[in-house]
Structures are given as structure tokens and as C-alpha cells.
Amino acid sequence: xxxKVYVDVxxxxxxxxxxxxxxxxxxxxxxxxxDKITRVCNAASLKAGGAGIRYTCVIRNKETFLFLExxxxxxxxxx
Amino acid sequence: MERSILHVDCxxxxxxxxxxxxxxxxxxxxxxxxxxxxxHGIVLTKNEIASKFGIxxxxxxxxxxxxxxxxxxxxxxxxxxxxxxxxxxxxxADYTDQIEPFxxxxxxxxxxxxxxxxxxxxxxxxxxxRVKFELGITVSIGVSYxxxxxxxxxxxxxxxxxxxxxxxxxxxxxxxxxAQNLLYVGRSTAARFRSCGIFTIGDIALCxxxxxxxxxxxxxxxxxxxxxxxxxxPVSKMGNKAVVxxxxxxxxxPRDLENEQDVKVLMYVLGESVARRMREQGFCCKTxxxxxxxxxxxxxxxxxxxxxxxxxxxxxTKKAMELFRKNYNWRRPVRSIGISCTDFEQEDFPAQLDLxxxxxxxxxxxxxxxxVDELKERFGNFCVQRGLMLTDRxxxxxNPYSENVIHPxxxxxxx
Numbered sequence: 175x176x177x178k179v180y181v182d183v184x185x186x187x188x189x190x191x192x193x194x195x196x197x198x199x200x201x202x203x204x205x206x207x208x209d210k211i212t213r214v215c216n217a218a219s220l221k222a223g224g225a226g227i228r229y230t231c232v233i234r235n236k237e238t239f240l241f242l243e244x245x246x247x248x249x250x251x252x253x
Numbered sequence: 254m255e256r257s258i259l260h261v262d263c264x265x266x267x268x269x270x271x272x273x274x275x276x277x278x279x280x281x282x283x284x285x286x287x288x289x290x291x292x293h294g295i296v297l298t299k300n301e302i303a304s305k306f307g308i309x310x311x312x313x314x315x316x317x318x319x320x321x322x323x324x325x326x327x328x329x330x331x332x333x334x335x336x337x338x339x340x341x342x343x344x345x346a347d348y349t350d351q352i353e354p355f356x357x358x359x360x361x362x363x364x365x366x367x368x369x370x371x372x373x374x375x376x377x378x379x380x381x382x383r384v385k386f387e388l389g390i391t392v393s394i395g396v397s398y399x400x401x402x403x404x405x406x407x408x409x410x411x412x413x414x415x416x417x418x419x420x421x422x423x424x425x426x427x428x429x430x431x432a433q434n435l436l437y438v439g440r441s442t443a444a445r446f447r448s449c450g451i452f453t454i455g456d457i458a459l460c461x462x463x464x465x466x467x468x469x470x471x472x473x474x475x476x477x478x479x480x481x482x483x484x485x486x487p488v489s490k491m492g493n494k495a496v497v498x499x500x501x502x503x504x505x506x507p508r509d510l511e512n513e514q515d516v517k518v519l520m521y522v523l524g525e526s527v528a529r530r531m532r533e534q535g536f537c538c539k540t541x542x543x544x545x546x547x548x549x550x551x552x553x554x555x556x557x558x559x560x561x562x563x564x565x566x567x568x569x570t571k572k573a574m575e576l577f578r579k580n581y582n583w584r585r586p587v588r589s590i591g592i593s594c595t596d597f598e599q600e601d602f603p604a605q606l607d608l609x610x611x612x613x614x615x616x617x618x619x620x621x622x623x624x625v626d627e628l629k630e631r632f633g634n635f636c637v638q639r640g641l642m643l644t645d646r647x648x649x650x651x652n653p654y655s656e657n658v659i660h661p662x663x664x665x666x667x668x
Contacts, residue, residue: 215387217386217387218385218386218387218388218389219389220273221276222276223276224273224274225273225340225387225388
């Protein structure tokens with residue numbers, strides 16, 4: 175089971191209204207740059223519990239799901 | 254062209270949404286139930302695991318706990334369910350604009366001609382997969398050429414399944430099912446059928462329409478049409494609102510109502526909500542109906558006509574109180590009360606004024622009601638209240654207006 179962790183996210187919004195997350199700030203203040211976004215889709219997070227727009231991000235060569243649910247961002251954290 | 258109709262049913266909707274959001278309870282028996290302290294303590298939905306313990310929807314929570322002491326009881330979160338209901342419909346809208354909801358968790362979709370290379374079955378499979386992936390809940394889908402069989406199809410195999418009922422296989426799938434599975438065959442109709450040796454949907458189908466008419470009146474013809482797959486009711490377009498035929502609110506009181514004063518407080522809370530909702534729709538009504546349930550759960554329903562069309566909170570509630578006084582014998586305390594209004598007219602329709610009545614007073618009351626409505630809209634339901642409400646905060650401290658949840662409407666809509 176994973177923990178649902180809400181995070182601060184720095185985003186870029188272009189003139190068309192498209193949103194691109196650039197970095198995630200973890201609970202303890204550490205900042206993780208997002209190197210690449212490989213996929214954006216609607217998806218449920220069965221591990222953390224929730225559903226929204228899922229960004230598949232590559233951070234330091236590792237794939238992480240970042241979810242936008244009801245205007246709040248969360249990630250699935252291993253407990 | 255043969256129609257291709259889907260009936261999509263979200264399995265154990267409230268419980269599934271709750272289990273999605275709380276992974277820690279997913280492997281345990283879970284029910285969503287009302288507040289026991291406020292005496293709304295019945296099972297609204299249960300998950301698969303709770304079903305295995307024999308827990309039934311609408312049974313009291315204490316009874317469910319007896320069957321399963323480990324039960325997790327979750328309070329309902331309606332805004333969340335509304336959000337998920339809207340999200341499911343967004344998915345359906347990718348395939349058709351003919352989406353007809355039947356409650357929060359069920360919808361009919363007409364996908365005839367939605368995609369050149371796709372038929373009803375492939376669309377149903379895609380919807381089933383998408384809802385599971387995107388929303389984390391499961392649906393069961395019936396695919397057929399009419400709405401009745403599509404609904405039977407979604408009940409046939411669940412959860413997370415698709416069942417197709419065609420003109421070729423309906424006799425094998427539908428006809429052996431018990432008569433009570435058919436839409437609108439309730440407990441008493443099923444008992445009536447049983448007493449005549451009709452046990453399955455196939456038995457209904459093989460009766461002549463005249464025989465069913467003799468047995469049940471004009472609904473007999475309807476059952477004949479339903480059971481033979483002859484129903485051709487269209488799936489309405491998304492956003493089409495059915496014509497409102499009645500507006501009502503009811504509530505179970507947090508404690509038993511012992512006297513007329515208690516009843517009056519609750520009646521005014523409900524009357525204000527009903528009248529406000531009616532004014533919002535631009536209606537006035539002629540008939541007021543009340544339902545009263547005592548603490549032994551015996552229920553009476555009475556209705557009466559107003560002297561003139563009205564959307565006035567005072568007039569409606571006074572009528573409701575008059576009906577109550579005339580018909581309730583106080584043998585037992587009252588547990589729950591409901592008011593509903595029917596026989597609508599548009600509020601600005603030309604009405605005959607009463608020669609001896611006080612038209613001016615009524616117009617004034619109407620203006621006052623509208624002003625109060627606006628205040629409540631801006632500053633919340635409790636910003637202006639009748640003095641009566643202050644006599645018992647426990648009874649009057651709820652807001653049926655915003656807690657009002659739309660339940661499935663009838664199958665037949667006035668076109």
C-alpha cells in the first residue's frame with residue numbers, strides 16, 4: 175500500500191492553457207526536477223486512493239506518477 | 254436499423270468510491286451508512302466482502318453489525334459521489350450524446366451508429382475498461398436492442414462484466430429470470446404473479462396482453478411489452494430535463510416527535526425547502542401531500558388541495574399541518590415526515606382572484622418569500638429564520654434544501 179502525499183508543484187502554463195509540471199517539492203522541502211513527461215492520461219491511483227489526470231514523469235531516471243486531482247497534486251509514496 | 258443500447262451500472266457505487274479512496278479498508282467488509290446518532294442508520298451500499306456476510310441494502314446498521322462484527326461503517330460523502338458520477342458521464346459522452354441517467358450510478362446510452370467500425374459490444378468493453386482504469390471503480394454493462402433488456406443485461410453478470418442480449422438469445426437469457434428482476438415488478442406485483450403461477454419473465458411473456466391487463470390493469474400491457482423485448486422507449490439526450498411533476502422533501506427526525514409543536518418545527522423546515530425549490534423552478538402548486546411514519550414504521554400518506562395555486566411557504570405548511578391534524582391519531586410518536594407538492598402551474602399564469610380573499614396580502618407574502626430566498630442564496634440557509642425554528646435547534650438545525658439528493662425518477666417521462 176502506498177501513502178497519498180500532497181505536494182507543491184511548480185508548473186508552466188502556456189497561452190493555450192496547457193499545464194506542464196516542472197518540479198515537485200516534497201514534504202520535507204526537497205525539490206525534484208522533472209526531467210521528462212512521457213504520458214498524460216486520466217487514471218485512478220489504486221495504490222494511494224484517488225483519481226485524476228496522471229502525469230508519468232521521469233525524475234532522476236526513475237518513473238513516477240504525479241496526479242492532479244481536484245486542483246491538488248499528489249504522488250504515491252511508498253510507506 | 255436495430256438499436257444498440259447500453260445500460261451501464263456502477264457496481265456498489267458509494268462503497269466502491271469509498272474503497273478507492275481508502276486503500277486501508279479495501280480488503281475489509283465495508284458499508285456506507287447514514288448517521289446512527291441522527292437515526293439515519295441504514296445500509297446505503299456495501300462492498301463485495303460485506304455482501305458475503307449477507308448484509309442487505311436498507312437494513313439497519315446494528316443488524317449488519319450482528320452479521321459481521323468486523324464491519325467498517327463509512328459515512329456518505331455525497332459531493333464525492335456526485336463528482337464520480339459526473340466523471341463517468343464524461344467518459345460516456347465520448348461515445349454518444351444520448352445519455353439518460355437513472356440515479357447517480359446508472360445510465361442508458363444509445364450508441365447506435367457511434368463509430369463505423371465499432372458495435373455496441375466493443376464500445377461496452379471499452380467503457381468498462383476505461384472506467385476501471387481512469388476512475389478505479391467497476392461497472393457492469395448490458396448491451397441490447399431495447400432499454401429493458403439492456404438493464405437486465407447489466408444485472409445479469411457483475412461486477413466488471415458485459416452481457417449482450419440479442420433478439421436471438423433473449424429467450425435463453427431473459428426468460429428464465431425470476432419475474433421480480435423485470436423493471437417495475439416489485440414485491441406486491443411479484444406476489445400477484447406468483448398467485449397466478451407466473452414465476453419467470455418467460456411466464457409473463459407468454460401470457461396474452463389481455464390476461465395481464467385483467468390481472469393488473471393497464472400496467473399489464475406494459476409488462477407484456479417489457480418481457481417480450483418490444484419496448485421502444487428512446488434514450489433521452491444528455492441535458493434533457495424531464496418535466497418536473499412533483500417536488501418534495503422528507504426527513505427522519507433526530508428524535509421521536511412527541512407533540513404537535515415538534516411536528517410543526519419539522520414541517521416548517523421541510524415546507525420552506527419545498528416551497529423554495531418550487532419558486533426556483535417558477536412553479537406554484539395546487540395539491541399538498543404529506544407522509545408520516547410513526548416509530549413502529551407504520552406509514553400514512555394523505556393529500557389535500559389548496560384553495561388557490563400557491564408557492565407560499567406559509568400556505569403550504571399550514572395545509573400540511575391541517576392534513577396532519579386531521580389524519581394523525583397520536584397513537585405512537587412520529588419518526589419521520591415528508592411534504593411534497595404536485596399539480597403545478599407556472600407562477601405567472603392568469604389566476605382567478607378570490608373576491609373575498611386578500612390578494613394584496615398574498616402578493617406581499619410572495620414578495621417576502623422571494624426576498625428571503627435571495628438572502629438565503631447569498632448568505633446561507635440559516636441567515637434568516639422563523640422564530641419557531643429557535644424553539645428546538647435539534648429539530649430545525651438541518652438544511653433539506655442543499656442536502657436534497659435526486660433519486661431515480663420514473664422510467665416513463667412525459668415527452
